[in-house]
Amino acid sequence: MFADRVLSGMRPTGSLHLGHYHGVLKNWVKLQQQYECLFFVADWHALTTHYDTPEIIEQNVWDMVIDWLAAGVDPSQAILFIQSKVPAHAELYLLLSMMTPLGWLERVPTYKDQQEKLSEKDLSTYGFLGYPLLQSADILIYRANRVPVGEDQAPHLEFTREISRRFNHIYGKGPGFEEKAEAAIKKLGSKKSKLYTELRNLYQEQGDENALEEARSLLNEQQNLSLGDRERLFGYLEGGGKMILTEPETLLTEASRMPGLDGQKMSKSYNNTISLREDPESIRKKVRTMPTDPARVRRSDPGDPAKCPVWQFHLVYSDDKTREWVQRGCKNAEIGCLDCKTPVIDKILAEQAPMYERIKKYEEDPTLVRNIIADGCEKANKLAEETMRDIREAMGLSYS
Incomplete structure (x- = not known):
C-alpha cells in the first residue's frame, strides 16, 4: 500500500527534561533512520486542556522544537511541523466527526481518567471529548501506518483503526x-x-x-x-471498498525508566527535573543534593540502594560493573553518597554534551528553527492535501 510512514507528536509543554528524552526522543532519533517520519507539535491538543491560558503555548512550541533538535531529531531525515499550520487536520477532524458514534468517544479509557486527574479544570467541553478523534485525524491525514505509543495510549490507536475501518466501509464503495x-x-x-x-x-x-x-x-x-x-x-x-484511509499499526515503546530527583516520576509539576539543555553546574548541584537512603545518617552507616533515588539513576546510566560497586559499597559503607553520585553526574553530562554542541547554532540564530518548521509545514501540507483529495471525492465534496 504505502511506504512505511511513522507519525508522532508532543504537546508543547516548554523546555523538555530527561524523562522526555528517554521516554520519547531517543526513540524518535532511532525511528528517523528506519522509516519516513513526521514529528509534530500538537498545539491544538494543548488547547483541549489549556484553552484558558493560550499565552503560554507559543513560547513553549519554540522551546520544545529546539530541544528536539538538541536531542538529535534531524530535519534532513524527518519532517518537523506544527499541527495548526496544517489546516487539513481540522478539516478531516470535522468530516470524521460526522460519522463517529458518540459512544466510541465516551468509552476511550483516558477520557474519564483525565477528567478526574484535572478536576480543577472544566473539561466538560466538546474539544476534550473529541480529542481522541483529533488524534485519529492527525494520524490518518498522513496515512501513517506505524505509530509509536506506550501501552497506556494503545486504546487511542485501536480507536483510530476503528475509525479508519468505518470510514472505508461507508465511503469506500462509490458508484461503479x-x-x-x-x-x-x-x-x-x-x-x-x-x-x-x-x-x-x-x-x-x-x-x-x-x-x-x-x-x-x-x-x-x-x-x-x-x-x-x-x-x-x-x-x-478483502471484499470491502477502496481503502481510502490506512489502518495504523502500533509501534509499542518501552515505558521510560527515568526517575525524578526525588525518586518519583520526573515531572515539572513535582519540581524534580533535569532539563535537556540545563547548565552543567546546575546538574552537578541537583544530583549532589539528591536525597539518599535515610538510614545513612553518617558515612559509616550501611545503606540499601533499593531505598535510594540515586540507585534509580544508576539503573538508567550505569553498567553492571558500576552497579555492583554501588551495591557493595553502599551496603558495606565502603563509599559515601557523594562517591555514589559522581558516576551519575559524569554520565548525564556525557549524554548532554552533544546536545549542547548541536544547539549552539539554533540558539545563536532563531530564524534557523523557524525555517526548519516552515519547510516541514510545507511538506506536511502537501502530504495532507493528497489524502484530502481522496476523502473529499469519496464523501461527495469534490465539486468541479
Missing part, C-alpha cells in the same frame, strides 16, 4: 466501484490478473491468509498502477 476494480485488474497484465483473481478467490472463499499476503505482495510490486487503482484493488481483495 466493482467495475473500476475489474478494470484495474486487467491493467496488471494477463498472467498477474489471473494470479490476483485466484488469490482473491482463495481468501474470500476459504479464508486463506497466505493467499491474502501473497496478493498484497503482488500489488505492492506493481509500478504501473495509479494510487487510486492500487488502493481499489487492496479493498476489492
Whole structure:
C-alpha cells in the first residue's frame, strides 16, 4: 500500500527534561533512520486542556522544537511541523466527526481518567471529548501506518483503526466501484490478473491468509498502477471498498525508566527535573543534593540502594560493573553518597554534551528553527492535501 510512514507528536509543554528524552526522543532519533517520519507539535491538543491560558503555548512550541533538535531529531531525515499550520487536520477532524458514534468517544479509557486527574479544570467541553478523534485525524491525514505509543495510549490507536475501518466501509464503495476494480485488474497484465483473481478467490472463499499476503505482495510490486487503482484493488481483495484511509499499526515503546530527583516520576509539576539543555553546574548541584537512603545518617552507616533515588539513576546510566560497586559499597559503607553520585553526574553530562554542541547554532540564530518548521509545514501540507483529495471525492465534496 504505502511506504512505511511513522507519525508522532508532543504537546508543547516548554523546555523538555530527561524523562522526555528517554521516554520519547531517543526513540524518535532511532525511528528517523528506519522509516519516513513526521514529528509534530500538537498545539491544538494543548488547547483541549489549556484553552484558558493560550499565552503560554507559543513560547513553549519554540522551546520544545529546539530541544528536539538538541536531542538529535534531524530535519534532513524527518519532517518537523506544527499541527495548526496544517489546516487539513481540522478539516478531516470535522468530516470524521460526522460519522463517529458518540459512544466510541465516551468509552476511550483516558477520557474519564483525565477528567478526574484535572478536576480543577472544566473539561466538560466538546474539544476534550473529541480529542481522541483529533488524534485519529492527525494520524490518518498522513496515512501513517506505524505509530509509536506506550501501552497506556494503545486504546487511542485501536480507536483510530476503528475509525479508519468505518470510514472505508461507508465511503469506500462509490458508484461503479466493482467495475473500476475489474478494470484495474486487467491493467496488471494477463498472467498477474489471473494470479490476483485466484488469490482473491482463495481468501474470500476459504479464508486463506497466505493467499491474502501473497496478493498484497503482488500489488505492492506493481509500478504501473495509479494510487487510486492500487488502493481499489487492496479493498476489492478483502471484499470491502477502496481503502481510502490506512489502518495504523502500533509501534509499542518501552515505558521510560527515568526517575525524578526525588525518586518519583520526573515531572515539572513535582519540581524534580533535569532539563535537556540545563547548565552543567546546575546538574552537578541537583544530583549532589539528591536525597539518599535515610538510614545513612553518617558515612559509616550501611545503606540499601533499593531505598535510594540515586540507585534509580544508576539503573538508567550505569553498567553492571558500576552497579555492583554501588551495591557493595553502599551496603558495606565502603563509599559515601557523594562517591555514589559522581558516576551519575559524569554520565548525564556525557549524554548532554552533544546536545549542547548541536544547539549552539539554533540558539545563536532563531530564524534557523523557524525555517526548519516552515519547510516541514510545507511538506506536511502537501502530504495532507493528497489524502484530502481522496476523502473529499469519496464523501461527495469534490465539486468541479
